[in-house]
Amino acid sequence: xxxxxxxxxxxxxxxxxxxxxxxxxxxxxxxxxxxxxxxxxxxxxxxxxxxxxxxxxxxxxxxxxxxxxxxxxxxxxxxxxxxxx
Amino acid sequence: xxxxxxxxxxxxxxxxxxxxxxxxxxxxxxxxxxxxxxxxxxxxxxxxxxxxxxxxxxxxxxxxxxxxxxxxxxxxxxxxxxxxxxxxxxxxxxxxxxxxxxxxxxxxxxxxxxxxxxxxxxxxxxxxxxxxxxxxxxxxxxxxxxxxxxxxxxxxxxxxxxxxxxxxxxxxxxxxxxxxxxxxxxxxxxxxxxxxxxxxxxxxxxxxxxxxxxxxxxxxxxxxxxxxxxxxxxxxxxxxxxxxxxxxxxxxxxxxxxxxxxxxxxxxxxxxxxxxxxxxxxxxxxxxxxxxxxxxxxxxxxxxxxxxxxxxxxxxxxxxxxxxxxxxxxxxxxxxxxxxxxxxxxxxxxxxxxxxxxxxxxxxxxxxxxxxxxxxxxxxxxxxxxxxxxxxxxxxxxxxxxxxxxxxxxxxxxxxxxxxxxxxxxxxxxxxxxxxxxxxxxxxxxxxxxxxxxxxxxxxxxxxxxxxxxxxxxxxxxxxxxxxxxxxxxxxxxxxxxxxxxxxxxxxxxxxxxxxxxxxxxxxxxxxxxxxxxxxxxxxxxxxxxxxxxxxxx
Ligand SMILES: Cc1ncc(C[n+]2csc(CCOP(=O)(O)OP(=O)(O)O)c2C)c(N)n1
Ligand SMILES: [Mg+2]
Numbered sequence: 115x116x117x118x119x120x121x122x123x124x125x126x127x128x129x130x131x132x133x134x135x136x137x138x139x140x141x142x143x144x145x146x147x148x149x150x151x152x153x154x155x156x157x158x159x160x161x162x163x164x165x166x167x168x169x170x171x172x173x174x175x176x177x178x179x180x181x182x183x184x185x186x187x188x189x190x191x192x193x194x195x196x197x198x199x
Numbered sequence: 200x201x202x203x204x205x206x207x208x209x210x211x212x213x214x215x216x217x218x219x220x221x222x223x224x225x226x227x228x229x230x231x232x233x234x235x236x237x238x239x240x241x242x243x244x245x246x247x248x249x250x251x252x253x254x255x256x257x258x259x260x261x262x263x264x265x266x267x268x269x270x271x272x273x274x275x276x277x278x279x280x281x282x283x284x285x286x287x288x289x290x291x292x293x294x295x296x297x298x299x300x301x302x303x304x305x306x307x308x309x310x311x312x313x314x315x316x317x318x319x320x321x322x323x324x325x326x327x328x329x330x331x332x333x334x335x336x337x338x339x340x341x342x343x344x345x346x347x348x349x350x351x352x353x354x355x356x357x358x359x360x361x362x363x364x365x366x367x368x369x370x371x372x373x374x375x376x377x378x379x380x381x382x383x384x385x386x387x388x389x390x391x392x393x394x395x396x397x398x399x400x401x402x403x404x405x406x407x408x409x410x411x412x413x414x415x416x417x418x419x420x421x422x423x424x425x426x427x428x429x430x431x432x433x434x435x436x437x438x439x440x441x442x443x444x445x446x447x448x449x450x451x452x453x454x455x456x457x458x459x460x461x462x463x464x465x466x467x468x469x470x471x472x473x474x475x476x477x478x479x480x481x482x483x484x485x486x487x488x489x490x491x492x493x494x495x496x497x498x499x500x501x502x503x504x505x506x507x508x509x510x511x512x513x514x515x516x517x518x519x520x521x522x523x524x525x526x527x528x529x530x531x532x533x534x535x536x537x538x539x540x541x542x543x544x545x546x547x548x549x550x551x552x553x554x555x556x557x558x559x560x561x562x563x564x565x566x567x568x569x570x571x572x573x574x575x576x577x578x579x580x581x582x583x584x585x586x587x588x589x590x591x592x593x594x595x596x597x598x599x600x601x602x603x604x605x606x607x608x609x610x611x612x613x614x615x616x617x618x619x620x621x622x623x624x625x626x627x628x629x630x631x632x633x634x635x636x637x638x639x640x641x642x643x644x645x646x647x648x649x650x651x652x653x654x655x656x657x658x659x660x661x662x663x664x665x666x667x668x669x670x671x672x673x674x675x676x677x678x679x680x681x682x683x684x685x686x687x688x689x690x691x692x693x694x695x696x697x698x699x700x701x702x703x704x705x706x707x708x709x710x711x712x713x714x715x716x717x718x719x720x721x722x723x724x725x726x727x728x729x730x731x732x733x734x735x736x737x738x739x740x741x742x743x744x745x746x747x748x749x750x751x752x753x
Contacts, residue, residue: 129320136324
């Protein structure tokens with residue numbers, strides 16, 4: 115299992131959080147934590163997502179990026195780590 | 200352009216539809232969408248009443264696939280909306296541009312478990328490319344414009360717009376925005392042509408693997424030029440059929456689970472696989488880690504997320520095929536390999552010899568294919584008959600073969616044919632169905648009757664859920680479970696009840712005359728073709744097996 119931290123900026127639509135959560139689960143990533151600032155009235159929502167998976171993170175980054183409301187997805191390498199479990 | 204006139208949301212919807220060139224919609228009315236149906240009354244958009252919302256969704260899909268335009272369907276809230284879901288899922292799996300409009304209960308009632316309220320917006324997340332719920336009338340026009348743009352941009356797909364009833368009746372200035380042209384949101388890196396050219400030049404046994412993306416990108420000419428200039432032998436996915444020039448003698452047919460022996464062996468032996476608008480689906484690859492085991496891969500696609508999803512590639516060429524294919528079209532020195540492929544095409548050609556009097560479905564479909572007029576469009580349902588159609592019919596364009604590929608949805612064929620016929624009223628539309636699938640959207644015969652659509656239905660009748668029966672025989676020790684349909688209705692009487700002329704044939708000697716009668720008939724026609732229940736689709740690559748270890752007819 116690998117742990118990853120994603121930094122996502124999105125158009126601040128009400129449903130954007132739900133879309134991210136749905137894609138994350140469907141693509142085989144377990145959410146281990148999140149920190150979201152959405153519906154802020156600024157048009158920009160920011161979501162920090164901690165996920166865990168056997169799968170390479172690029173798969174999830176590409177799929178989240180495909181969501182129409184997403185502006186940017188970055189993997190925070192300093193916070194991501196490999197667990198030898 | 201802003202007009203002084205006040206419009207209701209419902210009227211504005213039709214103005215925007217007309218602005219996008221929508222001439223036909225498929226749908227079914229109900230309480231929460233009544234204002235929209237009221238505005239339909241005054242609109243020039245032609246509405247086709249289907250007899251189930253799933254039929255409306257598939258008709259929109261068939262319309263889009265046959266014409267290249269966006270297909271539009273309407274449904275009311277609650278059960279109307281949920282009935283659309285299978286069609287939307289089908290459109291998502293096959294990347295088909297559809298805009299679905301659903302009525303919703305009034306905003307004040309939303310979230311109160313109101314009558315016919317379902318959270319279709321929530322349900323849409325997994326089965327659409329994108330979705331909207333309009334809660335402010337001032338957003339309606341721009342949301343609808345975005346819906347059309349998103350359905351068409353990049354990798355196409357279905358978009359749902361949920362419109363609460365109060366929004367439909369609220370008045371707004373009749374403002375028609377300029378059509379927006381969304382640019383591809385994901386900025387694609389410039390195609391890495393150099394490394395791909397090097398791979399092409401090094402390859403001794405390359406194969407072109409053609410997917411549905413070629414048709415979706417409208418890049419048929421570019422693909423055919425690419426195949427001609429490079430001289431590459433090619434194979435196709437189910438959804439890619441029709442993209443390669445059917446006269447190309449180095450075209451080896453469909454690959455994958457029911458692919459030709461030539462296509463599967465060539466791919467297994469190739470040293471370079473050039474995937475174009477294809478996604479390494481499990482029905483194509485068989486056992487993934489034994490698929491094309493010696494091949495390097497070049498992958499052309501519009502969708503970044505398909506690159507390295509199931510197969511790590513050596514070069515990716517992201518972007519528009521119309522631009523990228525010509526950039527890589529260079530002559531290749533692969534004469535020896537081309538000869539091998541040609542020889543395989545000869546050695547493994549289909550054999551239509553079939554003993555006995557009972558009808559051989561592959562031969563029937565081949566004969567229809569040979570006799571049908573130019574520009575005919577064939578739809579299928581799902582099962583053995585679908586695979587036989589894919590194997591034995593020849594198509595010169597992907598928009599002439601509409602089949603539920605990614606989702607494999609039974610019930611697709613008849614409503615898709617309705618949509619295809621509406622979009623191409625003068626072309627011959629043939630639905631190849633099975634006795635199981637036919638019954639899944641049989642109510643759409645009523646739509647055929649209502650609009651006098653001259654759809655030809657070829658019902659391959661084995662009185663079985665044949666494909667499942669085949670698997671039970673081969674992989675479940677012949678324990679046949681719930682696949683017998685001996686109690687099917689009288690299909691001739693059923694067709695006649697919808698004013699559809701029908702004929703049943705049971706013997707080889709009847710086939711040719713029956714096909715001619717069907718093709719010459721002016722109106723809708725059902726040809727019921729009785730076949731032996733024990734016929735199987737060959738070749739077959741068993742599940743989780745490499746594609747060269749196929750089972751063949753004995
Ligand atoms: C909606 C749906 N339900 C179930 C299936 C599973 N399934 C795949 S093929 C098949 C049998 C289809 O029977 P029929 O239409 O008679 O075609 P045949 O294989 O006999 O030619 C079934 C049940 C499916 N593909 N779609
Ligand atoms: Mg059957």
